[in-house]
Amino acid sequence: MPELPEVETIRLGLEKYLVGHKIVNVEVRLPKILQGDIEKVKGARVKGARRFGKALVIDLDNGYSIAAHVKMTGQFIYDGPNRPQGIGISRKLVGTLPSKFTHVIFNLDKGGKLYYNDIRQFGWIKVVSTSNVERMSFVNELGPEPPVAIDMEGRSLLTLEKFREVLSNKKTKIKALLMDQKRIGGVGNIYANDALFLAGINPNRVAKDLSEAEVERLYEAVLEVLKRGLKYKGASETNFVSTLGEEGEYQKHFLIYGHEKSPCPKCGGKVSKVWLGGRGTYFCPQCQK
DNA sequence: ACCTAAACCTGGGCGC
DNA sequence: TGCGCCCAGGTTTAGG
Numbered sequence: 001m002p003e004l005p006e007v008e009t010i011r012l013g014l015e016k017y018l019v020g021h022k023i024v025n026v027e028v029r030l031p032k033i034l035q036g037d038i039e040k041v042k043g044a045r046v047k048g049a050r051r052f053g054k055a056l057v058i059d060l061d062n063g064y065s066i067a068a069h070v071k072m073t074g075q076f077i078y079d080g081p082n083r084p085q086g087i088g089i090s091r092k093l094v095g096t097l098p099s100k101f102t103h104v105i106f107n108l109d110k111g112g113k114l115y116y117n118d119i120r121q122f123g124w125i126k127v128v129s130t131s132n133v134e135r136m137s138f139v140n141e142l143g144p145e146p147p148v149a150i151d152m153e154g155r156s157l158l159t160l161e162k163f164r165e166v167l168s169n170k171k172t173k174i175k176a177l178l179m180d181q182k183r184i185g186g187v188g189n190i191y192a193n194d195a196l197f198l199a200g201i202n203p204n205r206v207a208k209d210l211s212e213a214e215v216e217r218l219y220e221a222v223l224e225v226l227k228r229g230l231k232y233k234g235a236s237e238t239n240f241v242s243t244l245g246e247e248g249e250y251q252k253h254f255l256i257y258g259h260e261k262s263p264c265p266k267c268g269g270k271v272s273k274v275w276l277g278g279r280g281t282y283f284c285p286q287c288q289k
Numbered sequence: 290a291c292c293t294a295a296a297c298c299t300g301g302g303c304g305c
Numbered sequence: 306t307g308c309g310c311c312c313a314g315g316t317t318t319a320g321g
Binding site for chain 3: 003054070071120179181190234238
């Protein structure tokens with residue numbers, strides 16, 4: 001499910017509620033989700049949580065880290081003493097925990113628990129040496145990331161200059177390029193759709209043919225829609241929930257994504273839905289040239 | 290380089 | 306109520 005804003009929302013929750021907990025043991029219910037030696041995490045304390053594009057890294061105090069990618073339907077849900085009172089886990093999205101979709105349970109000290117749920121089982125969790133994280137493909141093959149989140153010091157950031165460079169000489173369609181993690185880190189289908197709408201650019205345009213003004217407009221639009229996604233704590237159109245099990249709100253603010261049955265919010269015209277880059281693609285032919 | 294389809298899975302929505 | 310079909314925010318791989 002998640003793109004940069006959703007994964008960042010998860011990361012913030014892990015940082016707030018998981019850090020400081022010691023991992024007592026781990027219950028692996030679906031072994032294919034997990035890679036590496038899970039024994040290494042036992043007895044270690046959680047130091048921090050990082051995000052690289054759409055991937056998460058939970059750092060432990062013993063030289064190991066837990067890397068994870070939630071793909072389409074993965075969820076990390078925290079329960080324990082740090083959990084604020086009065087916040088209910090969305091029954092619609094996760095049900096009672098553990099559920100039949102809970103594939104890994106991290107049992108923490110002080111009675112805490114971190115559940116990994118994943119309906120479609122596409123996600124993965126890997127135990128790796130912290131010193132090897134930067135050498136892993138999900139980090140070293142990741143393109144520069146739009147500077148919209150707070151934990152990005154020392155990272156390769158997508159400046160306007162880099163964005164211009166990424167687009168130059170590329171004959172691929174602009175929407176497919178926006179979603180290519182090796183070129184730009186963190187943007188997926190929803191935010192690519194919305195950024196192109198906000199910038200007034202047709203998703204079928206060839207990247208290298210965008211004018212300088214269009215490149216600048218699109219760059220600003222990418223940052224803007226990601227910031228809105230963060231502000232609304234992600235899009236819970238389907239299965240996304242935060243670390244506390246709360247739904248995000250960005251789905252109530254989609255600009256064009258999912259709007260094929262409602263009129264264009266700008267001109268009132270009919271929104272088109274096409275297949276592009278292997279994904280459903282929404283755009284207004286009047287407003288996006 | 291670039292594009293497409295298929296694969297990994299399950300569930301929800303829709304038409305009939 | 307039920308069945309079949311299509312769709313779903315991601316990524317990888319194979320093949321054209």
